[in-house]
Amino acid sequence: MTALSDAAVARLRSTAAWPEFDSPRYTVVEEIGRGGMGTVYRAFDDLLDREVALKVPNGFGEASVARRLQVEAGVLARLEHPGIVPIHDAGSLADGRIFYVMKLVRGRTLRDYLAGDPPIDDRLGVFERICEPVAFAHARGFVHRDLKPDNVMLGPFGEVLIMDWGAAASLASAPGQNGSPDATAVPTVPTVASVASVVSVVRTSSGIIGTRGFMAPEQAEGSSADARADVYALGAMLFLMLTGELPGAGLPSNAVLPAALRSICDRATAGNAADRYPDVTSLATDVRRYRAGLAVAAHRETLVERTLRFARTHRTALLLIAAYLVMRTIVAIVTGR
Secondary structure (H helix, E strand, C coil), rough: CCCCCCHHHHHHHHHCCCCCCCCEEEEEEEEEEECCCCEEEEEEEECCCCEEHHHHHHCCHHHHHHHHHHHHHEEEEEHHCECCCCCEEEEEECCCCEEEEECCCCCEEEEHHHHHCCCCHHHHHHHHHHHHHHHHHHHCEEECCCHHHEEECCCCCCEEEEEECCCEEEECCCCCCCCCCCCCCCCCEECCCCCCCCCCCCEEECCCEECCCCCHHHHHCCCEEEEHHHHHHHHHHHHHHHHHCCCCCCCCCCCCHHHHHHHHHHCCCCHHHHHHHHHHHHHHHHHHCCCCCCCCCCCCCHHHHHHHHHHCHHHHHHHHHHHHHHHHHHHHHCCCC
């Protein structure tokens, strides 16, 4: 008996896992992504005449994987925001596996965007857009727990989308469930085991999901983690966006940042959760103030720094005043007045 090659085995496995439907609504075109929890296919919705993305769990009969996919679909269904991929449909395949259908996202990851070396101010603008859906999710009672550049997509028309909510957890005291959302509340997240949504995600011995370099210390240790764990991940992402490096890790850094930006990153990635920004909105506000040439909450300015910031912010006005004074001086010298 001739043994099958690895390529042949992979082809047979792919064929066996190919989604088959009882109804003819969806036509599966090709596989476009595979992670630790599920596989995403490009498909065509014949009923509505549009392309969609179809996600199914990897493997058969794995209840924990199917459950996580159901949880992810439920999270997406509750988070209707321009920065979060909308879910269109859900159901069961002919083989019994569950599936859900979502918008087909076109574009590039944040990591690919950064490879183009965009201006710093553009990067900060993108970061502000990243914060918006995360803050929205917190207000609706969910924490992402795996924020990183590979889970951020930038569309061709300026869209910024947070992807892969398979590691998301429900906040223990979800704000906004009984009334209006409270953006300042920081409820806790119970430590729960969940299944990785992408292969680069690692599981700690306590069952916490996350990615090294972006996990808050309490998350990596398996302690109870709240929305400030996402603040830490965003801070690590901001530092990476600005320097090409991850913060900490016990390694010497060659990164040179303006003091205010460095302070923002340091506060967001503080080892003690109580020392971080209390919520994502506060972090985004500091970044927005920095872009506007204003003082930021994370940094105490020296007199020299305040003077230089004022000069940068009002450069045009100061140049006009200086030009006016020079002209007046010249006129006075020429006319003797």
